[in-house]
Amino acid sequence: MELLELRGVGKAFKEAQILKNVDIIIEEGDILGVIGQSGGGKTTLLNLITGFIEPSEGEILYYSKAYNEKRDLNENLHKIKRFFGFTPQHNSFYPKLTVKENLLHFGRLYDLDEATLNTNIKNLLQFTRLSDQQHKIADQLSGGMQKRLDISCSLVHKPKILILDEPTADLDPILQKEILHLLQEVNKQGVTIIIASHQLDSIEQTCNKVAIVHGGTIQCHGLLDDIRNPPAQDHFTISISADEKEQIMNRLKTYPIKKIIERGNSLVIYPADAERTMARVLSLVKSDHLKLHTMHLRKQSLSDVFEKIVHDQQ
Amino acid sequence: MIKEFIAVLSNPHLMVKPFRQLWLLTIKNLRLLLRSRASALIIIFAPLIMILIIGLSYNTSAQFGLNIGIAVDSFTEDVESFVTLLEEEEFTIHRYEASLDDCIADIKSSKVHTCITLPQSFSVEDNSQKEVTFYIDPSRINIVWMIQETVKTKFNIKSQEISQDLAQNVLTQLTDTKNVLLAEESNLNAVKAKTGVASTGATTAKQNLAVIDLTVSTSANESAAVDEDLNTANDLLSDVLGYLGSIEDESQREAARDALNEAKEMLYGDVDENESFNGAIGALQADLNSLGQKLGTAADAIGKSNTDIDTVIATLQEAISDIEAVQLGLSTSYTNLDSQKVTSADTITSPIVTKIERVSPESTYLNYLFPALLVMVVMFSSLLLGTTLVMIEKNSPAFLRNFFLPVKKIIFVMSIYVTNIILILTEIIIILGISLFFLKNSLPVLPAVAFILFVTASVFTFLGMTIGYLFTSEETGVLASISLGSIFLFVSGVILPLEGVSPLIRKITFFNPFVIAEKLVREIFIFNTSFSLLNSDLGLLIAYGILLFITIMIIESFVHEHVVRKMLKHHHRAQVKESKEMQ
Numbered sequence: 001m002e003l004l005e006l007r008g009v010g011k012a013f014k015e016a017q018i019l020k021n022v023d024i025i026i027e028e029g030d031i032l033g034v035i036g037q038s039g040g041g042k043t044t045l046l047n048l049i050t051g052f053i054e055p056s057e058g059e060i061l062y063y064s065k066a067y068n069e070k071r072d073l074n075e076n077l078h079k080i081k082r083f084f085g086f087t088p089q090h091n092s093f094y095p096k097l098t099v100k101e102n103l104l105h106f107g108r109l110y111d112l113d114e115a116t117l118n119t120n121i122k123n124l125l126q127f128t129r130l131s132d133q134q135h136k137i138a139d140q141l142s143g144g145m146q147k148r149l150d151i152s153c154s155l156v157h158k159p160k161i162l163i164l165d166e167p168t169a170d171l172d173p174i175l176q177k178e179i180l181h182l183l184q185e186v187n188k189q190g191v192t193i194i195i196a197s198h199q200l201d202s203i204e205q206t207c208n209k210v211a212i213v214h215g216g217t218i219q220c221h222g223l224l225d226d227i228r229n230p231p232a233q234d235h236f237t238i239s240i241s242a243d244e245k246e247q248i249m250n251r252l253k254t255y256p257i258k259k260i261i262e263r264g265n266s267l268v269i270y271p272a273d274a275e276r277t278m279a280r281v282l283s284l285v286k287s288d289h290l291k292l293h294t295m296h297l298r299k300q301s302l303s304d305v306f307e308k309i310v311h312d313q314q
Numbered sequence: 315m316i317k318e319f320i321a322v323l324s325n326p327h328l329m330v331k332p333f334r335q336l337w338l339l340t341i342k343n344l345r346l347l348l349r350s351r352a353s354a355l356i357i358i359f360a361p362l363i364m365i366l367i368i369g370l371s372y373n374t375s376a377q378f379g380l381n382i383g384i385a386v387d388s389f390t391e392d393v394e395s396f397v398t399l400l401e402e403e404e405f406t407i408h409r410y411e412a413s414l415d416d417c418i419a420d421i422k423s424s425k426v427h428t429c430i431t432l433p434q435s436f437s438v439e440d441n442s443q444k445e446v447t448f449y450i451d452p453s454r455i456n457i458v459w460m461i462q463e464t465v466k467t468k469f470n471i472k473s474q475e476i477s478q479d480l481a482q483n484v485l486t487q488l489t490d491t492k493n494v495l496l497a498e499e500s501n502l503n504a505v506k507a508k509t510g511v512a513s514t515g516a517t518t519a520k521q522n523l524a525v526i527d528l529t530v531s532t533s534a535n536e537s538a539a540v541d542e543d544l545n546t547a548n549d550l551l552s553d554v555l556g557y558l559g560s561i562e563d564e565s566q567r568e569a570a571r572d573a574l575n576e577a578k579e580m581l582y583g584d585v586d587e588n589e590s591f592n593g594a595i596g597a598l599q600a601d602l603n604s605l606g607q608k609l610g611t612a613a614d615a616i617g618k619s620n621t622d623i624d625t626v627i628a629t630l631q632e633a634i635s636d637i638e639a640v641q642l643g644l645s646t647s648y649t650n651l652d653s654q655k656v657t658s659a660d661t662i663t664s665p666i667v668t669k670i671e672r673v674s675p676e677s678t679y680l681n682y683l684f685p686a687l688l689v690m691v692v693m694f695s696s697l698l699l700g701t702t703l704v705m706i707e708k709n710s711p712a713f714l715r716n717f718f719l720p721v722k723k724i725i726f727v728m729s730i731y732v733t734n735i736i737l738i739l740t741e742i743i744i745i746l747g748i749s750l751f752f753l754k755n756s757l758p759v760l761p762a763v764a765f766i767l768f769v770t771a772s773v774f775t776f777l778g779m780t781i782g783y784l785f786t787s788e789e790t791g792v793l794a795s796i797s798l799g800s801i802f803l804f805v806s807g808v809i810l811p812l813e814g815v816s817p818l819i820r821k822i823t824f825f826n827p828f829v830i831a832e833k834l835v836r837e838i839f840i841f842n843t844s845f846s847l848l849n850s851d852l853g854l855l856i857a858y859g860i861l862l863f864i865t866i867m868i869i870e871s872f873v874h875e876h877v878v879r880k881m882l883k884h885h886h887r888a889q890v891k892e893s894k895e896m897q
Contacts, residue, residue: 052717081720092715094342096349108338109719111331137349153715 001028002063003161003192004049005070009058011044018044019216022058026161026194026209031187033203033224034196035306036213042196043089045213046165049194050086051077082110085154085191089166091146093153095139099130102138102149103156110157117156124152128182144175148182155186162186163194168202180206204302212306219309228300235270236278237263239293251284265293335721339729344736346706383417383426385410392436418449436475492651499644506637513630520623523616551578685836686808688745688763689770693802693828696738696771697795700778703730705788708873727866731775738771762838762845769855770831776862777827783869802828830855 003026010020019041026032026049036042047053048060054074061070062080073080086092093102100121107117125131128148133141138149147167154162167183168176180202187193197203203210210227212220220227240248242265252260252269255277261268271277274297285292382405386393389411397407408426410417417429429449436444551574558574561567707713707730716726746760756763778795785791803809805823823829830851837843845852 050718052714078720081718084718086715086718088714090711092711092713094346094710094712096346097342101345105338105342106715106719109335109721111720 002026002070003028004063004073005061006049007059007061009048009055009060011041011048011053012056017216019048019213020057022048022218024211024218024221026192028160028192029187029190030209031183031193031195031207032209032211033207034194034211034213035198035200035203035302037310038198040213041216042198042213043165045211046163046194046196049073050084050163051081052086082157083160085157085159085162087150087154087162087164087167089169091150093138093146093150096137098135098137099125099141099149099152100134102153106153107156112157120156120158124155127185128152143171144178147171147175147179151179151182151186155191159191161192161194165196166198167195168197168199176202200301200303200306210302212309214306214309220305224302227305228302234274235268236274236295236297237266237268238281238295239266241265241291241293244290247288248284248290251288252281255280332722332725335725336729336732339721339726340732340736343703343707343729343733346710347703347733347737350706380428381406381408381426383408383410383420383429385412385414385417385429385431387412387434390434393432393434396432396436414449421449488651492648495644495648495651499641499648502637502641502644506634506641509630509633509637513627513634516623516626516630520620520627523620523623548578684749685839686806686832688742688767689828689831689835690803690808691745692738692742692767692771693774693831694796694799695741696734696774697778697781697799698792699734699737700730700775700780701782701785701791701795702778702788703733704779704782705785705791708782709788723870724867727779727863727870730779731772731863734775734778735768735771738775739768742767742771756839759838759842763835766831766834766838766852769852769859770827770835772859773827773831773855773862776859776866779866780862780869783866783873802826805829806832808832825854827855827858 004024005026006022006024009022011018022045024032034042034045044053048055051060051073060073062073062076062083063069064071064076094105097105103121103124104117107120112120122131125134128151130145130148130152133145138146141149151162151164151167154164162183164183168179171179176199183193183195183206195203195207204224208224209222210220210224211218212227238248245262245265245267248267249260252267256272257277258270258272260270269277269281278295278297281295282292284290382400384393384397384407389397389409397409401407408417408420410429414429414431417426420426421429427450431447431449433444433446555571555574558567558570561570707716707726742764746764749756750760777798781794781798782791785794805819806826806829807823808828834848834851834855837848838845
């Protein structure tokens with residue numbers, strides 16, 4: 001079921017056009033990753049989806065169960081605010097209140113009855129593993145706990161859509177993994193999630209759909225697998241011995257190769273013709289009795305797709 | 315009722331939705347403020363400590379601790395008596411014998427507040443005035459005012475004593491003159507009375523003389539009438555004699571004839587001229603003529619006397635008029651002297667006494683300071699709290715999240731106001747509670763004062779909130795609040811007298827909310843003025859509150875947009891910086 005639809009949406013601040021012609025459909029149960037360069041318009045897109053700012057052009061529609069039709073989000077914002085949970089990049093709770101006080105405060109303002117609220121909080125605290133910290137002042141929590149509390153504050157009223165802006169930006173890899181796992185668990189409970197991030201690995205691990213924002217437009221939008229196909233044909237990687245690296249490099253320079261990237265004992269090779277170049281490399285290894293540890297032509301990553309888009313735009 | 319109220323407060327779900335949201339936000343604000351220990355200490359407890367210290371400091375009716383230098387050639391008895399007068403008021407006296415320059419140097423180094431040069435003696439021997447000179451430091455305007463107001467009073471007392479002696483002499487002389495005039499008036503009255511008696515006697519004599527009839531009928535006319543009567547009698551006798559013949563009895567006739575003849579003889583017979591009737595008549599006529607002449611002479615004399623008495627009467631009347639004129643003059647003089655009601659030398663020498671009459675019962679200085687002090691504390695607390703709470707909310711990490719809450723903007727604004735008012739009212743209650751310790755008789759007016767302070771707190775809270783919404787950083791906001799409060803204070807007449815400013819500025823200051831609030835509290839607290847007489851000022855204060863609330867709502871809508879843009883800009887900058895660092 002389509003929950004949200006952006007039709008020809010654009011946003012300009014004064015004379016600067018931040019976004020234009022954005023067309024996205026968000027379905028129930030999706031985890032949509034919005035990726036793009038810094039300043040590319042990701043946050044603006046999220047703010048438009050949440051109604052925090054109004055579009056300069058186009059319209060944002062939401063599906064109304066009561067009317068069984070799509071209705072304008074900004075015109076009915078006061079009615080549908082409670083369907084959204086928003087977690088901005090920086091923590092958005094009261095640092096001088098305890099964990100439980102924060103959850104109670106936001107939950108009560110969503111007009112939940114006390115029993116439901118207490119159940120929600122109890123579940124959330126268990127779910128985010130903050131039960132032991134519930135009476136601790138939020139300011140005194142670790143970075144990961146604070147992020148979990150922030151997400152809890154967005155979930156306390158059981159929203160239909162959870163929107164997160166750079167949720168793993170300031171976290172170490174372990175905490176990043178922890179948060180991403182948490183989000184997947186949240187999604188399993190029926191919450192549609194929209195994540196804006198420039199950490200493409202995180203998006204790739206978590207999301208089922210991706211929208212790539214670049215140059216103020218949506219360059220690519222759809223299922224992650226569809227976007228990554230077909231496999232990358234533009235480069236392959238070989239892993240070799242360190243003492244033979246220079247020899248191989250010198251031989252490779254004689255081939256029609258666009259560029260070679262050194263990564264330790266590995267070389268990422270961007271040839272004009274991948275298959276032919278791979279065959280020549282194998283012949284070289286055989287004829288010169290070189291040691292080739294690995295050689296692979298990998299599937300196109302999200303990063304590859306993104307880099308390609310950026311490269312093509314340039 | 316109170317139990318139900320507490321139950322509702324402790325369980326917000328019993329409230330109507332907007333009030334529930336308002337209460338929840340207020341509780342959150344209070345928690346945040348109280349957990350920020352520095353803010354709580356400075357904003358909430360500082361005013362309380364301030365009022366306690368000031369309360370203890372000014373809870374006295376003793377005079378100011380002024381240091382006064384007395385510079386004279388020598389400390390005579392007169393000078394010492396004046397010094398004693400000053401010392402009675404707890405002024406500290408520094409003596410400078412023939413060293414005015416030292417005294418002036420001490421003013422410059424703030425050891426003394428003023429130098430006074432005095433004459434050797436205060437007694438006035440001639441028309442030359444005694445000169446007293448004050449040396450003051452005009453840069454310390456408040457001290458100058460204090461010295462002028464307090465020391466001047468002491469000089470007035472001394473000056474009054476001297477004038478009193480002089481005037482007493484003049485008055486004594488006037489009283490003596492009055493007594494002499496009074497005595498002379500009595501003498502004149504006696505003379506007047508005697509003259510009056512004489513005048514009355516002369517008038518009576520004149521009246522007696524005037525009633526004497528001295529007119530006499532002429533004797534010729536009288537004798538002709540007598541002759542005519544005699545002839546008639548003769549004719550009648552003849553007729554009787556003729557009738558006698560008819561009488562038959564001769565003897566009777568003869569007897570009647572003899573009698574008649576005798577009567578005829580008697581009238582005309584040869585009797586002595588003096589013995590005859592006719593003769594007698596003649597003699598009588600002669601006597602009468604003589605008497606008539608004498609009486610004529612007497613009448614002339616009486617007429618002359620009468621004229622003389624008239625002259626006397628006229629003269630006496632003139633004398634009486636003169637005496638009356640003198641008497642009137644004396645009476646007028648006496649009345650004039652008597653109409654001089656003021657006979658006291660004190661009153662004459664000092665018709666307008668420069669003493670300070672209190673328009674309210676005599677109290678400690680705290681009573682007079684208290685209204686301004688209360689309003690000052692409420693003003694600064696409200697301004698600072700209003701600004702701080704808005705800043706806390708605006709700069710809170712949760713500001714963005716609040717957007718997604720189904721709570722109207724007005725509820726957020728009102729929650730800050732209610733938080734502020736709760737804290738200020740707590741302060742007011744504590745302050746008024748403390749005030750009861752110092753000002754025990756103030757209990758009846760405290761509810762009215764509390765109400766005025768509530769309105770005042772509302773106005774200044776809204777003002778502080780306006781500043782909070784207009785400024786971006788907490789530091790500049792608080793600085794702006796303190797500056798605004800200071801401006802209100804400086805143009806209120808509490809610190810510097812408004813008489814020194816231009817008339818236009820003075821008129822404008824009447825619209826200063828601090829001035830209005832201070833006036834309201836002072837009138838209720840000191841003069842027990844009824845609320846109904848303060849409607850206009852109270853109305854103006856409430857109008858300020860409403861106007862400021864509307865202003866806040868307008869500013870808030872602009873500020874929200876501005877804050878959103880700022881956050882997005884900040885967000886982009888952070889991301890760009892992060893990307894660069896990663897590269």
